Amino acid sequence: MSPRRSVADTLETRQRILDRSLAIASAEGLEGLTIGRLAAELGMSKAGLLGHFGTKETLQLAVVDQAAAVFQREVPGRVKQAPSGLPHLRAVCEAWVSYLEREVLPGGCFFTAATTEFDGRSGRVRDALAGMNALWRRDLRIHIRRAVSFGELPQDTDVDQLIYEIVGIMLALNHFLQLEHDSAAPRRARRALERLLGDGRGGIGA
Amino acid sequence: MSPRRSVADTLETRQRILDRSLAIASAEGLEGLTIGRLAAELGMSKAGLLGHFGTKETLQLAVVDQAAAVFQREVPGRVKQAPSGLPHLRAVCEAWVSYLEREVLPGGCFFTAATTEFDGRSGRVRDALAGMNALWRRDLRIHIRRAVSFGELPQDTDVDQLIYEIVGIMLALNHFLQLEHDSAAPRRARRALERLLGDGRGGIGA
DNA sequence: CCTACCGATCGGTAGG
């Protein structure tokens, strides 16, 4: 009565495809992820592979979700125990730096690469990437607001300005690590963050 | 005696190819710049087009040079009259923000897009991009050092830290403009720069 | 600068 492939096997295959896809896409881009190459690396046929996703765009959307899951696990997932407010914000930023420093994914931050690749286009992949970025900024905003309400950051802190500057620090970290292989970059990122969030005196007033 | 195509005509055609190539590449990436599409948009044959460059890689390298020429004209070229030292550094950064704000190239900063696209690869294009980035950082370094020696920035300024943070501000500007179409981003960039370079008191000490 | 052509690869489908 049981099918030759159980549901569990199917899900496992799907996960294998996604893991390999994410590795390829973070190193070579979401367009560089081609069906033929992916099938060859996985030792399966293109048709068998496409059976799991239907089209390349659906695969790309699934890869975006997978990347978000990895980021969620490696950054906010590592600091759940940090006290609310400024300590949590600092812990999240440190986990973010560490995530980039450890090169969890080959080619650095998947979202930086994919966002830069798709920001000039339109369609569902671009929208999904923009949505993930917006969700993450919302997380940051929550932590910043808490830190302000707890008096750990100045009352006149410009929240969006602070988010802007944190994002810039992370983009620069990815840039100097990936293009220059600059091992001093994580230190520079931490120092810049320290200046923004260090002791509550360096905050960004209005 | 004169050839059907003069040297001037040939150079003009070459420039037409480069201008169009740069527009395509900054919007769609250096790999998205395909010979067939470029030839179609220019109303010429692929063979005629390749006659000017030989291979796609040579074309890509020429596009990198062209992008550098545009950046040179639009950023340092616009502030030659600014007084040496901190005023020059601030003028260069303002021209850089303005360059991104005006969207001189469709799709934003060509170098940001191309660098992210090629940072995980090897080869001449990647090396050319890394070289251009290094040259530009050298320019910034010169201006920062002058500002320090003139006493306009603190003596203990960490020059590479300052470059890191300026680059982050510009990467974030490109990110928020291109992905979020956030019209407040230039203001945030200027504010962040003001905090770094504003009045000589916000400098980055060691 | 052109036409005509090459092998390779693209995303995807038919049929099983």
Added chain:
DNA sequence: CCTACCGATCGGTAGG
């Protein structure tokens, strides 16, 4: 999950 196949496009070349 497979084989076999599709039309389209890729970078590039031969020959003029």
